[in-house]
Amino acid sequence: MTGDRTPAHPNSAAQHRRYARILRVAARLGARHGLERMQMHDVARESGVAIATLYRYFPSKTHLFAAVMRAQVLRLAADTPPPAPGTGPVDAVTDLLTGASRQLFEQPRLALAMMQANNAALAVGGGPSRGTDEILADLVLRTAGVTDPGERDRRVVRILEQAWYGLLTTVLYERSSPEAAQDGIRLACRLLLGPVLEDSRA
């Protein structure tokens, strides 16, 4: 379980299906057991792949759950429709993040596993973590209707992302209630995005 091997990437259609199956099984087992207690052997068995194959794609649980998070953020991006007409940009982003939070709170062990892995992914070598943060930032900007984001827009969205992760974490570690965190997310969206969106429309 050393973290310094370079993960393999799926190429053929069959490999892609197998890779996706592994991620689905990991999400299901992670939701039940969390990062620490979930066993890589169980993921391999329930995915119908050899343990060596599993480790070739995911040299550690950190790699595996960072990839689960990336897949979930990609699905969120794919599933998020354009804001309804008449929805302001701050409200649209607020709806996006509070909705995603609600889903995460329904599977708190999986949510914590993904966030711990996403944090540590780059440290263990070449995880997809940077990609995940950027996919989410692009989704937030698109949801806010910012079509040509400048450097400052990206910096602000990065802060919002960090505040969101932090508020989620306080709930997942039972340091605050989901309601208090959702209130915080709404306020963070308003305070952080309000001025940016005014500027970018000026």
Add this chain to the structure above:
Amino acid sequence: MTGDRTPAHPNSAAQHRRYARILRVAARLGARHGLERMQMHDVARESGVAIATLYRYFPSKTHLFAAVMRAQVLRLAADTPPPAPGTGPVDAVTDLLTGASRQLFEQPRLALAMMQANNAALAVGGGPSRGTDEILADLVLRTAGVTDPGERDRRVVRILEQAWYGLLTTVLYERSSPEAAQDGIRLACRLLLGPVLEDSRA
């Protein structure tokens, strides 16, 4: 190393000195080895206490490093002078947080150990985590010159705290540079605190 024992608290002056000595040793060894590799036996030996005594105060490394963090935040609060005359409240908080960040980046393993422990402290049962976040929030409010904070002030400072932890974490896990994180902290202070401080002066 189960986390569900209730930690003892120091009472006598001798116990307080011993407790403080343990925290100093833990900070030194944590800075060298990080949370995972630091050994409780080494902390006991270098503090000159029996291992059973160490575990009575700190049933796990999480309890120990959450207490180290609490002690450092208390020291930061004690060492922070009132803002220099002519310093605006946003600048004063920015100086506080970027200064604290700079100190944390000098000992990245210790910083990460403290933040991981502070996150998990309540989950392992009765850690001082909630206290630490509140001590820091009070320090931020005091530094901003908010003498009678309302509920909204506290919520905003909580978001700033979470954004700060998040930005620190990206550096400690080598996902961004210290400079980028410090820029983010400055921007977060301005965007989050600016409107609040205007309101509280209106």
